[in-house]
Amino acid sequence: MQSFRLFMRLLPYVKIRWRRTAAAYACVFAMLTFNLLQPFVFLLLIDRVLVGRETELLGPLLAVSGGLALASAALGVVRAGLFRYLGIRHTLDLRDVILAHLRRIPMTEIERVGAGKYTALMGMDTATMGNFLNHVVVELASQAYSLVFAVGVIFYMDWRLGTAALIFIPILMAIPRLFREAIARNTGHVRAHNEEIGTYLYESIEGSREIRVHGLEQWERERNERQYRHLVRASVMDTLYRVMSASFGSLAVSAVIVLLYAFGSGRVLDGAMTLGVLVALVQYMNNALAPVQAMNGFVGELQAGEVAMERIEAFLRSPTEAAADVSDDGPEADEWKPEVAAAGLEVTKEGHGILRGVDFNVKYGEFAAFVGRSGAGKSTVFRTLLGFMEPTGGHMRIGSLPHGCWSRGFLSRRLGVVFQESFLFAGTIGENIRMGRLNASDEEVYEAACLAELKPLIDSLPEGLNTSIGYRGAQLSGGQRQRIAIARVLLQQPDILILDEPTSALDRSTETRILSAIGKAMAGKTVLMSTHRLDTVESADTIYVLEQGEVASAGKHAELLRSSAEYGGLIKRQEQAGQERVPV
Numbered sequence: 220m221q222s223f224r225l226f227m228r229l230l231p232y233v234k235i236r237w238r239r240t241a242a243a244y245a246c247v248f249a250m251l252t253f254n255l256l257q258p259f260v261f262l263l264l265i266d267r268v269l270v271g272r273e274t275e276l277l278g279p280l281l282a283v284s285g286g287l288a289l290a291s292a293a294l295g296v297v298r299a300g301l302f303r304y305l306g307i308r309h310t311l312d313l314r315d316v317i318l319a320h321l322r323r324i325p326m327t328e329i330e331r332v333g334a335g336k337y338t339a340l341m342g343m344d345t346a347t348m349g350n351f352l353n354h355v356v357v358e359l360a361s362q363a364y365s366l367v368f369a370v371g372v373i374f375y376m377d378w379r380l381g382t383a384a385l386i387f388i389p390i391l392m393a394i395p396r397l398f399r400e401a402i403a404r405n406t407g408h409v410r411a412h413n414e415e416i417g418t419y420l421y422e423s424i425e426g427s428r429e430i431r432v433h434g435l436e437q438w439e440r441e442r443n444e445r446q447y448r449h450l451v452r453a454s455v456m457d458t459l460y461r462v463m464s465a466s467f468g469s470l471a472v473s474a475v476i477v478l479l480y481a482f483g484s485g486r487v488l489d490g491a492m493t494l495g496v497l498v499a500l501v502q503y504m505n506n507a508l509a510p511v512q513a514m515n516g517f518v519g520e521l522q523a524g525e526v527a528m529e530r531i532e533a534f535l536r537s538p539t540e541a542a543a544d545v546s547d548d549g550p551e552a553d554e555w556k557p558e559v560a561a562a563g564l565e566v567t568k569e570g571h572g573i574l575r576g577v578d579f580n581v582k583y584g585e586f587a588a589f590v591g592r593s594g595a596g597k598s599t600v601f602r603t604l605l606g607f608m609e610p611t612g613g614h615m616r617i618g619s620l621p622h623g624c625w626s627r628g629f630l631s632r633r634l635g636v637v638f639q640e641s642f643l644f645a646g647t648i649g650e651n652i653r654m655g656r657l658n659a660s661d662e663e664v665y666e667a668a669c670l671a672e673l674k675p676l677i678d679s680l681p682e683g684l685n686t687s688i689g690y691r692g693a694q695l696s697g698g699q700r701q702r703i704a705i706a707r708v709l710l711q712q713p714d715i716l717i718l719d720e721p722t723s724a725l726d727r728s729t730e731t732r733i734l735s736a737i738g739k740a741m742a743g744k745t746v747l748m749s750t751h752r753l754d755t756v757e758s759a760d761t762i763y764v765l766e767q768g769e770v771a772s773a774g775k776h777a778e779l780l781r782s783s784a785e786y787g788g789l790i791k792r793q794e795q796a797g798q799e800r801v802p803v
């Protein structure tokens with residue numbers, strides 16, 4: 220029943236692929252039938268050929284037995300191939316479901332949880348469920364079939380033994396219940412520790428540079444070792460309970476077979492039963508009890524499935540973003556206008572106010588700059604605009620509608636972003652730029668690359684745009700990576716462009732040329748940019764000076780120079796920093 224419930228819970232998330240599944244199960248049941256017919260052939264062999272001396276039956280009976288074995292072996296190969304295919308496909312189905320949900324949950328949640336949990340969900344848990352569906356369920360169905368078939372034959376041969384079998388089977392089936400809870404608990408612990416270790420290992424790889432330069436190898440080993448100890452303890456306990464469950468089952472089966480021999484030998488000696496019938500009965504009793512024992516052995520796997528399913532379901536129940544819809548539908552196309560405004564915008568995290576009543580109004584075609592000291596809240600303004608953080612107060616508007624009215628899909632086609640460290644995917648330079656607009660031609664990609672000052676680099680590479688850039692663009696410099704991200708957004712040609720310190724890794728002259736290229740490409744469109752290099756935003760229509768999550772002052776560069784102490788302070792600090800750098 221537990222397996223059936225688990226099967227029903229899993230069903231909505233996988234595509235069953237009925238034709239292949241039916242073929243695979245047909246192989247299973249045909250194979251089982253062929254195997255279960257063998258003891259009957261041996262019965263005839265012993266009683267009719269060996270005891271009854273009907274030697275003419277020897278050849279045909281051996282041929283039938285050999286034929287059954289061959290057919291069963293051939294079906295076994297087909298069955299293995301079909302279930303392997305289904306197992307992988309079902310695992311991938313589940314991964315797709317998880318990935319689709321991952322795309323809809325808040326970014327802050329993804330950043331908080333980290334990679335370990337999601338890798339464990341998509342790796343271990345989906346594989347466990349793929350295995351459950353295409354190994355555990357199949358085995359349970361096969362065992363149930365063998366059990367019914369064998370008990371039926373035993374009843375047909377000797378009703379008293381059949382009745383005895385019916386009494387023993389439920390007792391054997393009750394054994395795993397003794398261990399079920401302990402197995403579930405330890406399986407859960409193993410998963411949780413694996414998840415933690417997954418996060419640590421991910422960090423060990425991502426943080427390789429820091430670990431080397433700070434000599435953190437010992438710290439890394441100790442940190443891992445603490446988790447390994449918990450994992451080892453839980454894994455050993457998990458295995459011990461599983462083995463105990465299976466061993467108690469085996470012991471009980473052996474006891475039943477010994478009893479059967481004791482009972483049957485007396486009847487054969489009395490002449491009440493033929494030797495062939497005793498041999499066949501022992502085999503059928505084995506066929507009846509082996510499934511029960513096997514089912515006991517599956518308790519561990521069932522519990523692992525139960526734990527994995529709970530984790531998957533809990534994840535799929537986790538709240539999604541309000542505007543997670545990725546379709547291109549806007550509320551009303553003519554409500555769209557590349558304008559952004561906020562009034563009293565508040566963002567709070569764990570009781571701490573990150574944005575505290577921020578006001579801004581960026582009109583169509585304007586260039587707005589957000590400046591301020593580190594931690595002032597500039598990126599948070601952009602992250603909120605991008606839907607990565609939820610406002611906890613105030614209003615934010617895009618076009619003529621509140622921010623939340625627009626679907627993520629609609630906005631993603633109209634908003635372009637360059638982060639300080641944009642993510643580059645393993646692939647070529649061209650592929651990474653083309654992510655801005657997937658249907659762009661090679662010429663358009665090259666043109667965008669040139670605008671982003673990548674022409675000298677691309678022309679110097681033997682494979683040009685087709686050059687692979689390695690994992691996260693590791694084969695490029697920080698500035699080259701930033702320029703690829705800029706080329707990507709220039710190719711996209713968004714209505715609103717958000718630049719979050721997009722040129723921090725570039726030298727002054729490249730930065731100036733790129734900003735001028737962006738300015739030309741985005742002429743007449745709306746640009747929001749944050750930066751620490753104040754001279755790059757002197758031409759902005761409005762500069763918003765943020766301090767501790769509030770807009771301390773706003774206006775044009777010249778106005779702010781006259782009236783804003785905060786802006787003056789920022790410029791002074793920048794000049795001092797510049798002077799301090801000169802002698803170095």
Ligand SMILES: Nc1ncnc2c1ncn2[C@@H]1O[C@H](COP(=O)(O)OP(=O)(O)OP(=O)(O)O)[C@@H](O)[C@H]1O
Nearest residue numbers: 327568569573591592593594595596597598599600
């Ligand atoms: N997800 C989050 N949870 C909790 N606090 C956060 C979160 N994101 C940002 N903060 C906090 O909010 C404050 C503003 O961060 P933000 O990144 O917006 O600053 P910034 O002005 O862009 O800084 P920088 O110039 O250094 O990039 C910081 O104190 C930061 O620690």
